[in-house]
Amino acid sequence: MNAIERSSQITERLVAIYPDRRPLLVFESPYQLVIAVILSAQTTDAQVNVVTPGLFARFPTPGALAGAPQREIEKIVHSTGFYRTKARNIIAAAKAIHERFGDGVPELMEDLTSIPGVGRKSANVVRGVVYGLPSIVVDTHLSRVTNRLGLVSESNPAKIEQLLRKVVPEDVQTDFSMGINLHGRYCCSARKPDCQGCVLRDLCPFDPT
Structure with a gap:
């Protein structure tokens, strides 16, 4: 399975478990x-x-x-x-x-x-x-999770964005970003990731031990 296929599977699974991927920030405009x-x-x-x-x-x-x-x-x-x-x-x-x-x-x-x-x-x-345009939103959660998934091996946000744009299909980039963000908050945390309960476990090479 190549990186594009993996990112597509990752997105599909995250969309399923996080149907509401809107920002947690409250706004009206x-x-x-x-x-x-x-x-x-x-x-x-x-x-x-x-x-x-x-x-x-x-x-x-x-x-x-x-x-x-x-x-x-x-x-x-x-x-x-x-x-x-x-x-x-x-x-x-x-x-x-x-x-x-x-x-x-x-x-x-x-x-x-x-x-x-x-x-x-x-x-x-x-x-x-706002505009529904393909977007890779590199925050601390996305940086951590995509490095653990092996999609990137990079800490520089600009380089992470550039690399992910090459392997995440354009039409799902925003869903991917928002899903990864939520997964980083609720499952793949910095200190104690829930690897046993992770829906991406079989796609992830990260070893928490």
Whole structure:
């Protein structure tokens, strides 16, 4: 079985056990997703979901957030960590979305990554979730699980994305990414992976001992 066939089988199994592969971040618009993804750096999605309802109630549009006082935003997002940097980034991101993209979130990678606080991982989340475009979302879970599966042997996120795009069929790349992310959270954890209960056990060379 070659790598493309393996990745297809992996995706098929993950889709079956994780039928709901939407992001755990709560959002109601592309703008909200961009802001939530920026806030999710170095914290949990659950913690972001605690602060975003109040944030978006107070600043419901990119234009509103673009003009917000940074100190006020810092207080709202304080519990997500790195609050000064995050406050500065989400204000700047909102300003870019408002002024450069007419309050719409762009779909091109180069446009998305030109928004402050948005890197390739965040851009791929938006492209996959909002626009349904093929996306490889390289986070810590995907990096760990795909290395254990032997699909890659690499730690650099950009190189992981490049390698996986070659072996994961384009039409399932987003499902693959979201499924791997969930599997990394709930089964293939960093410290104590549940290899005995893993649906990918026969496809995985990883030895936890």
